[in-house]
Amino acid sequence: MRVRLYNARVLAMDGDMEIRRGEVWVDKNRIVYVGPGKEAVEENDKRNGRQMYVSGQETVKWEREIDLKGNLVMPGFVNAHTHSAMTFLRSYADDLPLQEWLEQQVFPMEAKLTGEDIYELSRLAILEYLSSGITANFDMYFQPEMIARASVDCGFRTVLVSSLNNFTSSLKEQEEEYQRFNHYDERIRYHLGFHAEYTTSEELLKGVAALAEKYQAPVYTHNSETRREVEECISRHGMTPTAYLDSLGLFCYGGGGYHCVYMTDEDIRIFRERGLSAVTNPGSNTKLASGVARISDMIAAGVNLAIGTDGPASNNCLDMFREMFLVTGLAKLREEDAAAVPAEQVLQMAVSGGAKALGLADCGCLAVGKLADLIVIDLQQPNMQPLNHPVKNLVYSGCKQNVKLTMVNGQILYEDGKYFIGAEPEEVYEKANRIIRRMTES
Numbered sequence: 001m002r003v004r005l006y007n008a009r010v011l012a013m014d015g016d017m018e019i020r021r022g023e024v025w026v027d028k029n030r031i032v033y034v035g036p037g038k039e040a041v042e043e044n045d046k047r048n049g050r051q052m053y054v055s056g057q058e059t060v061k062w063e064r065e066i067d068l069k070g071n072l073v074m075p076g077f078v079n080a081h082t083h084s085a086m087t088f089l090r091s092y093a094d095d096l097p098l099q100e101w102l103e104q105q106v107f108p109m110e111a112k113l114t115g116e117d118i119y120e121l122s123r124l125a126i127l128e129y130l131s132s133g134i135t136a137n138f139d140m141y142f143q144p145e146m147i148a149r150a151s152v153d154c155g156f157r158t159v160l161v162s163s164l165n166n167f168t169s170s171l172k173e174q175e176e177e178y179q180r181f182n183h184y185d186e187r188i189r190y191h192l193g194f195h196a197e198y199t200t201s202e203e204l205l206k207g208v209a210a211l212a213e214k215y216q217a218p219v220y221t222h223n224s225e226t227r228r229e230v231e232e233c234i235s236r237h238g239m240t241p242t243a244y245l246d247s248l249g250l251f252c253y254g255g256g257g258y259h260c261v262y263m264t265d266e267d268i269r270i271f272r273e274r275g276l277s278a279v280t281n282p283g284s285n286t287k288l289a290s291g292v293a294r295i296s297d298m299i300a301a302g303v304n305l306a307i308g309t310d311g312p313a314s315n316n317c318l319d320m321f322r323e324m325f326l327v328t329g330l331a332k333l334r335e336e337d338a339a340a341v342p343a344e345q346v347l348q349m350a351v352s353g354g355a356k357a358l359g360l361a362d363c364g365c366l367a368v369g370k371l372a373d374l375i376v377i378d379l380q381q382p383n384m385q386p387l388n389h390p391v392k393n394l395v396y397s398g399c400k401q402n403v404k405l406t407m408v409n410g411q412i413l414y415e416d417g418k419y420f421i422g423a424e425p426e427e428v429y430e431k432a433n434r435i436i437r438r439m440t441e442s
Contacts, residue, residue: 001410002027004065005376006037009390011074012366013351017344017391024073026372029186029410034366064412071404072377072390075365076135077320078354080279081258081308083141084125084150085118088436089313098226098288098314106313112439115146120431122150127425128318129156130414133403135373138220138279138308138358140193140258142168144177148188154421155411157187157373159358161220164204165195171207178215187409189359191255193220197233197241202248209249218359219250223257226290230262242267251276256357258308259284260298261291268294268301277304277357280349282326283317284310295331296340305349306357321402324350324395343395376405 006023012034025033086106093105118141129137136157139147144160151158160181162174174192181190192215194200194208212219224230224241237244243266245251251270256277263271263278271278280293298305307327309318324346331341355364362371379387383397394402406414413420 001412002061002063003372003407003410003412004062005068005073005374006065007070008068008376009070009072009379010034010366011072011391013075013348014365014367017347019072019390024366024374026374026407026410029372031366031368031370031372031374034368066405068376069380071379073366073374074377075351075355075363076373076375076406076408077133077350078306078358078360078363079129079134079137079309079318079320080277080306080354080357081281081310082125082137082139082318083311083313084137084139084147085113085121085141086311086313087121087124087128087432088113088117088439089311090316092436093313094287094316096288098290099228101288101314109439110142112442113143115143117435118143118146119150120428120435122147123154123421123423123428124432125312125318126150126154126156126421127419127428128312130406130408130419130421131403132319132321132400133375133377133406134318134320135375135406135408136355136358136360136363138354140195140220144181144190148181148184151187152185154423155187155408155413156421157360157363157408158189159360160188160190161193162191163195164193164208165199166201166204167199171204171211174208175211178211178217191220191359192217193255196222196225196229197245198229205245205248205250209252212250212253212255216253218253218255220255221245221250221257223260224262224267225259225285227262240264240267242270246270246274256304256306258310259290259293261285261293263294263298265297268298268303271298271303272301275304277306277353279306279308279354279357280327281308281310281315281323282330283319283323284314286326286330287316288314292330292334294334295327296335296337299341299345304353304356306354307346307350308354319400320350321394321398321400324398328395343389343392346395347391372407372410374407375403378402378404 003026010022140161233241251274254275258279260278328341352364
């Protein structure tokens, strides 16, 4: 699709956080121009030799020209940790600590899921991602074929990661999935991983390390989410989860951890030296009373930080605006310092930090040649006025209602409250409710 977004405020996040007046051009799935307005077309043509932009009296044949009327265009948010299909448990299993929540509520219900359930429930999550300005997610759940199919059918970008543990999947399946989904569709990628140290035997972990060595690939997992998890790992192995997993050779080619709440100084050093990403999930960690991550310390150490919502059963909202506010708000409380983790750093975590964590080198900024994963923010709403500092407004007062448009891979999937995913929202809602009724009645 050939789209021109003009009369815009542009937050490119390509080396700085400056907002400039200009426009963004998209051809197929790539950004082909970011800069001043249409008067620069001819100069740009000559400089870059782009035949699609004809100089002289002829004009570009756009499929759409969208006047943003001074609204903000920026890269989309990257949800760096989630379990999309858990939408069926939204507000079903609440107000319990993590271990009881998993063992008493989540695992028994998940055993009733079918592949088609996962497909439909993933579509429901994608609707929420789009309305929250999320253009890519890092999805850990079983039956990845159904997640991939839902994403492709909706036009969404998903990076899959294995949820291997003692009860589901196998090393053979993970290797087959790694090969299959890294050649599945341009919007789908796959990374090696496992659920957590406490659900995965050492034999399996060594097998994952062998796969990482074979493919020189990063590995991802839940890491140090609760105090109990860390204490029990030290009791079993004499080391924290980070140190234990590193001792098995799991992080030789990078990767990352989800949550990373109870990190020691040594853990943070390992993350920095191994080039690991720490994905913080403040909404889920708050709701499950798991704790507050050491965000300031990890930033100071040079660890790449990203933000995830976690699943809709533990959050229960797939909303990057709420997560951004919690990242900075909880850090300020933890440090007792109102200057801790300023808005600009949080926004970078939600966009470029997430893209780096997922290995999406072509995402995370608006620049020529990058993938056209972008969003438009409506600044003409009370919570975004006055325009003293729009970047701070995004983090401190922004919300989902400010998202006017979400584009993934050059396709507009959400605009002004309407979804373009090949299905009507009402159909998706009805199927999700039918699934949970069947499961609770059986």
